[in-house]
Amino acid sequence: MAPEAAPLSSERPVVWLNCAASLDGRLAFAGGARARLSSPEDLARVHRLRAEVDAIVVGVGTVLLDDPSLRVRGELAGGLPRDPPTRIVLDSRGRTPPGAKVLDATAPTLVATTERARERFPPSVRTVVAGAERVEIPRLWAELRRLGLRRLLVEGGSAVLASVVRSGLFDRWTIYYAPFAIGGGTAPPVLAGPESRNFEEAVRLQLAGLERLGDGFLATFLPAR
């Protein structure tokens, strides 16, 4: 299933969230070390999804820890899209290292930053100011929509997923659960950010689908209306 593009009249793109977690809700190993939790079936699903969107969004924490290329792998997606999705990094202070794969000019890249960022990026990289101190999700989504991006896939990590989920400005969230338990205190959870002390502060979701995918399962949630 692919996201529908946001209607031309819409003020923000259609936003899908996707991540792979251990059964105990961790996105990576101790200290944030990358864990390839997706089964081959899930990896193929993710690349098909990437091929259907206009942009893939991650935080600078993921760039610093994982150095992902955020490209579509044609052999997994069943072909390459005509236009590769734009790689978007939320980076309030300009901490994306010059050698990061997302800056390699093999696909369009946009760094969402703030008024306080001083860092300069290569000319191939577009920068968008979307906040004073920290990138603000509502402002960024509006700006991306204005630039013509109508379908976003937010892939992580914990802090960015938390901000988007807390903003309520998303349409669908798929979590692939891998049959592993990671445990401990430093492996990043699916959501970082503010803690919930009760159900009023927790984010309510609606389960929209559940399916076995390789040796794990895929759960699809919608924001509760």
Ligand SMILES: NC(=O)c1ccc[n+]([C@@H]2O[C@H](COP(=O)([O-])OP(=O)(O)OC[C@H]3O[C@@H](n4cnc5c(N)ncnc54)[C@H](OP(=O)(O)O)[C@@H]3O)[C@@H](O)[C@H]2O)c1
């Ligand atoms: N399993 C999966 O599906 C998956 C997918 C992706 C990542 N990961 C894992 O996630 C971990 C990284 O997560 P993370 O929480 O450290 O980093 P992150 O969410 O990738 O990035 C967080 C950083 O983004 C910047 N940022 C800018 N605006 C923000 C906003 N509005 N909300 C939140 N962050 C904003 C902040 O840095 P500034 O204040 O400097 O801007 C913040 O520290 C890694 O271990 C990686 O392996 C797993």
